[in-house]
Amino acid sequence: MAETRTPVNALLVIDMQVDFITGSLAVPDGPSVIDPVKEIIQLPFHARYASKDWHPPGHISFASTHPGKALFGLTTIHPPQRLAIANGQNVQWIAEHGLEQVLWPDHCIQARLAHSSSTLCKRIRTDPGVESYSAFQDPWGLLISNLEGLLREKGVTDLYIVGVAGDHCVKESAIDAVKACAWKTWVVREGVRSVSTEGKEWDTLKSAGVGIIDTISDLKTR
Ligand code: VGL
């Protein structure tokens, strides 16, 4: 007979920061996500975690770092050599692992952001040469955050994700939670806003094995 485990439910709040709500990279309808996220935080989770985008000035994802390139345009970026070599990769591997990067307005710059007193807040994406949308790791797997360790330490079995942006950091974090860490993972739609209003991320999430919960009422009945 299958063993029944008691679920350990954790909430992961992604990048609820001024720059994404009303600031330089504000998602459409940003302020409307604040109350739903606050309500979700109050629900009886066993543990709550938050990620924070936290870039140094001159970060590779800023259009301002690439003179002559268009804001919101694309450029190809490669894994930084120092990180790749430190991870046992070579120049060939670096050359073969270019990725398209959207060039964003300057956002979430360390020196300009107020420090949060929350002990659950983890600062990520601090390397000038790497934009990792996932709160777990960068797209090349060269920089791993402490989040997976925190969740494993707590014995989390089920992960619920809310925050911004739905089509970037929420999406990539949820996909990594399933693929890299094999948690049962849900995204709660009422607590998410995206940069693009097309909504393509929801199909991508479903195909990746992430559960979608539409409303807070649905979440409460679980
Ligand atoms: C994010 C774009 C650039 C996010 C972070 O938090 O979704 N999006 N940096």
Ligand code: ZN
């Ligand atoms: Zn960023």
